Amino acid sequence: MGTIMRYGSGWAVAGLVIVSLVAGAAWISTSEAQTRQDPGATSPPPRPSITALVARPRGAVDWQAAVGGLRQSANVGESLAANLNREQVDKTAVPILLPRDPKxxxxxxxxxxxxYYTITADTLGGGVSLSGTTATVPAGKPLKVESGPEMLTVQRTVDGQLASFVRFGVLYTVEIRCDTAGDPRCVDDNYVLGLVGKTTAVVMGKAARQAAGLGG
Structure with a gap:
């Protein structure tokens, strides 16, 4: 279970991370590898669905705050989201956060x-993933906990850095993965924290707008 730490008037949950598609893929890959190594196995173990991978309980979205963020973003968010699949955007029932970086x-x-949504983007020598969900699970290892009302946490991954924070009652993550171990973007948390600082543009599709009382 995660350790809960108090910072002033805010609570930082040190054991919360998002369940991503990458985690699900890793679990499936491991299971299949074990099956291949066991000649007596007749069938692979059951694969968990995305729903099973996302643990309960779920939080409530602060739609008033989210609408405020949407208005502050003006048209920037929609401009940044222009290349995203609109059908996928419209079915997302939580506010989507995008970095203010058109490239x-x-x-x-x-x-x-x-x-729950995840956004992936390729970068030179690596990749970036952005996710948002109302469900959380205990982390497998201690996280570096930063002070602040958004409960920002950072952890080193196998091939990069992952930051998670809470905004509008939604757990968001920003992850950088590098192809080369010595890539400075993944050696420390400076790059991922800078990316978190830029991830402020709010986008709402039809499902989120309806939930926020803005209509479809």
């Missing part, structure tokens, strides 16, 4: 499961 979002791809 990064130009070739981005979104995969939505309603109250």
């Amino acid at each position: 990064l979002t130009a070739g981005a791809r979104i995969y939505s499961f309603g109250d």
Whole structure:
């Protein structure tokens, strides 16, 4: 279970991370590898669905705050989201956060499961993933906890850095992955924290706008 730490008037949950498609793929890959190594196995173990991978409980979105963020973003968010699959955007029932970096979002791809989405983008020598969900799970290892009301946490991954934070009642993550171990973007948390600082543009598709009382 994660350790809960108090910072002033805010609570930082040190054991919360998002369940991503990458985690699901890794679990499936490991299971298949074990099956291949066991000649006596007759069938692979059951694969968990995305729903099973996302743990309960789910939080409530602060739609008033989200609408405020949407208005502050003006048309920037929609401009950044122009290349995203609109059908996937419209089915996303949580506010989508995008970095204010047109080069990064130009070739981005979104995969939505309603109250959970993930966006991937290729970068030179690596990749970036952005996710948002109302569901959380305990982390497998301690996280570096930053002070602040958004409960920002950072952890080193196998091939990069991952930051998670809470905004509008939604758990968001920003992850950088590098192809080369010595890539300075992944050696420390400076790059991922800078990316978090730029991830402020709010986008709402039809499902989110309806939930926020803005109509479709």
